[in-house]
Amino acid sequence: MTAMEKKIKNIRIIINPAAGSKESILPIINTSMKEAGIKWEASITRQAGDAIGFAKAAVKEKIDALAVYGGDGTLREAISGLIGSGLPLIILPGGSANVLATELDIPADLKEACTLISHSPLETKTIDVGNFNQRYFIARISLGFEADAVKGTNRQNKNKIGILAYFFSAVAALKKIKKTVYALRIDGQKYKVRGLACFIANTGNLGFSSISFDKHIDVSDGLLDVIVVRKANLSLFKLMVITLLKRQRPDNLELVGHWQGKDISVSSRPKQTIQCDGEWLERIPLHIKIIPKAIKVLIPKKTGSV
Ligand SMILES: [Mg+2]
CATH class of the missing domain: 3.40.50.10330 (Probable inorganic polyphosphate/atp-NAD kinase; domain 1)
Known part of the structure; x- marks a missing residue:
C-alpha cells in the first residue's frame, strides 16, 4: 500500500x-x-x-x-x-x-x-478481480449448496440469513447433497476431488458481517483460493466454528481441501448448481482466471x- x-x-x-x-x-x-x-x-x-x-x-x-x-x-x-x-x-x-x-x-x-x-x-x-467468460467477479464462484440457495431463495430471504444460520443451513444442506467428483485444473495441475461443495474465492468474507470465510484468503495476493468441502458431519461444523472464532485456516484436510492458483478450470460430475457473487449461472465447465491488481x-x- x-x-x-x-x-x-x-x-x-x-x-x-x-x-x-x-x-x-x-x-x-x-x-x-x-x-x-x-x-x-x-x-x-x-x-x-x-x-x-x-x-x-x-x-x-x-x-x-x-x-x-x-x-x-x-x-x-x-x-x-x-x-x-x-x-x-x-x-x-x-x-x-x-x-x-x-x-x-x-x-x-x-x-x-x-x-x-x-x-x-x-x-x-x-x-484482484476474478474473471471468466468475459465476466468479472469480486467475491467467489461456488458449486453446490450455496448455489442451490442462490437459485432457490429470493433476495429478501437471502438478506435475512444471519451468520450462524448460514452455517447451520450450510451443514444441513451439505448433508443432503450427493457427493460429486470435481475435475480441477489449477495452473496446469490436474486434480480429481470427491466432495460436496467447491468454492473459487477472491475474497474471504461473506459480505454480511465482518466474519470471514477464511481470513487467509487475500484480495490482493494475485491468487484465487480453491476450497472443496469433502464431508459434512459434526466435525465440519466444529471446524467452521473454530475457523470463525479463532480466525484460523481450516487445517483439517480430511474435511476441507485448499489450493491456490491463477488459472482454474472446474467441472463436476454429476453436475452441480453454480453461482457467481450471488447470481445463478448455467454454464459449465468453467474457466476462471484472476486479474491481479x-x-x-x-x-x-x-x-x-x-
Ligand atoms: Mg487472493
Missing part, C-alpha cells in the same frame, strides 16, 4: 437509488463532501448495466476518483468499466451485500463511510501504517 499524495478534490459518484438505505442519501453525501471541499457530480443508475457505462465515461473525465454508492452488483458493474484505467475507486456501501467494503474495512454506515473517506488521509490498495481502491489510511 502507498499513501495517497494528492488530496481528492473532484469526484463522480455513481448512485444506485434502489440500494438498501431508508434514509435520504444525498444530504449525507453532500454534507460530507462540502465540509471536505470535494466537488462531486452524480450519475444515477436506472437499470442493470448503467454503472458500466458511467464508469467507462468517468475514466475520460478529469476527476480524482470514482465513488460508487450501492451494493456488490453495482460495484461489479463499475469495476468492469474501470479495469485497466487506473482511476481509483471509492466504495460507499449501500447494498445488502457489501463483500468488498467489508473486506476493506469500510464502515457499512454511509455517513461514517463518507466522513472517513472525505476527512481522513487515504491510501491506495490494489485489489486490477483495481485501485481508495481506503481510509490505517493508523500506524506508513
Whole structure:
C-alpha cells in the first residue's frame, strides 16, 4: 500500500437509488463532501448495466476518483468499466451485500463511510478481480449448496440469513447433497476431488458481517483460493466454528481441501448448481482466471501504517 499524495478534490459518484438505505442519501453525501471541499457530480443508475457505462465515461473525465454508492452488483458493474484505467475507486456501501467494503474495512454506515473517506488521509490498495467468460467477479464462484440457495431463495430471504444460520443451513444442506467428483485444473495441475461443495474465492468474507470465510484468503495476493468441502458431519461444523472464532485456516484436510492458483478450470460430475457473487449461472465447465491488481481502491489510511 502507498499513501495517497494528492488530496481528492473532484469526484463522480455513481448512485444506485434502489440500494438498501431508508434514509435520504444525498444530504449525507453532500454534507460530507462540502465540509471536505470535494466537488462531486452524480450519475444515477436506472437499470442493470448503467454503472458500466458511467464508469467507462468517468475514466475520460478529469476527476480524482470514482465513488460508487450501492451494493456488490453495482460495484461489479463499475469495476468492469474501470479495469485497466487506473482511476481509483471509492466504495460507499449501500447494498445488502457489501463483500468488498467489508473486506476493506469500510464502515457499512454511509455517513461514517463518507466522513472517513472525505476527512481522513487515504491510501491506495490494489485489489484482484476474478474473471471468466468475459465476466468479472469480486467475491467467489461456488458449486453446490450455496448455489442451490442462490437459485432457490429470493433476495429478501437471502438478506435475512444471519451468520450462524448460514452455517447451520450450510451443514444441513451439505448433508443432503450427493457427493460429486470435481475435475480441477489449477495452473496446469490436474486434480480429481470427491466432495460436496467447491468454492473459487477472491475474497474471504461473506459480505454480511465482518466474519470471514477464511481470513487467509487475500484480495490482493494475485491468487484465487480453491476450497472443496469433502464431508459434512459434526466435525465440519466444529471446524467452521473454530475457523470463525479463532480466525484460523481450516487445517483439517480430511474435511476441507485448499489450493491456490491463477488459472482454474472446474467441472463436476454429476453436475452441480453454480453461482457467481450471488447470481445463478448455467454454464459449465468453467474457466476462471484472476486479474491481479486490477483495481485501485481508495481506503481510509490505517493508523500506524506508513
Ligand atoms: Mg487472493
